[in-house]
Amino acid sequence: MTVTLREITMDNFRECIKLSVAEAQKGFVASNMYSLAEAQADGVSEPRAIYAGDQMVGFIMVDFEPKEDRGYISRLMVAEDHQGNGYGREAMRQVIERFKRNPACKEIQTAVVPENVAADTLYRSLGFEPTGEMDEGEAILRMTINRTPHQSLGL
Ligand SMILES: CC(C)(COP(=O)(O)OP(=O)(O)OC[C@H]1O[C@@H](n2cnc3c(N)ncnc32)[C@H](O)[C@@H]1OP(=O)(O)O)[C@@H](O)C(=O)NCCC(=O)NCCS
Known part of the structure; x- marks a missing residue:
């Protein structure tokens, strides 16, 4: 199944806020409703729906902080019924x-x-490697992007 990331629009936001993880996982991730509100408020987060074919199966949110040269993956969830199929990894x-x-x-x-x-x-x-730092009860992990000069030109 082809996995794509698509923008949240008037056509799919209702479906997005209905997606939910298992009850026991609810402490691991904010609701999609909360995340969409946060993205609207902060103006920098990029929320995307995860699709498997034409089926919405999850949600991911990222942002890039230019002052820190750092990308953030602030949210990831795959709906309970769709977990374990490789969608989160993809x-x-x-x-x-x-x-x-x-x-x-x-x-x-x-x-x-x-x-x-x-x-x-x-x-x-x-x-990703653990940094040992904590933020609001979460352990921070980081990945360094090592580029050869060739890659830095995007070629
Ligand atoms: C974490 C989550 C996004 C993974 O998405 P998914 O589509 O179910 O995961 P995938 O099928 O792509 O599996 C990816 C990897 O996750 C790990 N994984 C998934 N389920 C696991 C389990 N029950 N125990 C241990 N590892 C597990 C494995 O490393 C797996 O890789 P592998 O299949 O190659 O071994 C999903 O389970 C989820 O939404 N959980 C609740 C919300 C959450 O925890 N979000 C992350 C917040 S930091």
């Missing part, structure tokens, strides 16, 4: 690729509630 892979294509982006940061073994395992397998 969505992460795609946003990491996009950050890597931005020559100004030197590192990528994300964070995880320490009890969230699944997300922590996923992030580490993608190359």
Whole structure:
């Protein structure tokens, strides 16, 4: 199934706010309603729906902080019924690729509630490393983007 990231529009935002994780996972991620409101308020976050084919299966939100040369993956969720199919991994892979294509982006940061073994395992397998820092109860992970001069030209 082809995984794509699509903008949230008038046509799909209702579907997006209906997506939900399992009850036991609710402490791991904000609701999509909250995240969309946050993106509207901060003006920099880029919320995207994760689609498998034409089915919306999840949500991811990123932003780039130019002063820090750093990309942030601030939110990731795959709806309960669609978990375990590789969609979360593929969505992460795609946003990491996009950050890597931005020559100004030197590192990528994300964070995880320490009890969230699944997300922590996923992030580490993608190359994120724990920094030992905590922020609002979440452990911060970071990935450094090492570029050869060739890559920095985007060629
Ligand atoms: C974390 C989450 C986004 C993963 O999405 P997903 O589509 O279910 O995950 P994938 O099928 O792509 O699996 C990706 C990896 O996650 C890890 N993983 C997934 N479920 C796991 C579990 N129950 N235990 C341990 N690791 C697990 C594995 O490393 C897996 O890779 P593998 O299949 O190659 O071994 C999803 O489970 C989710 O939305 N959870 C609730 C919200 C949440 O925790 N969000 C992250 C906040 S930091």
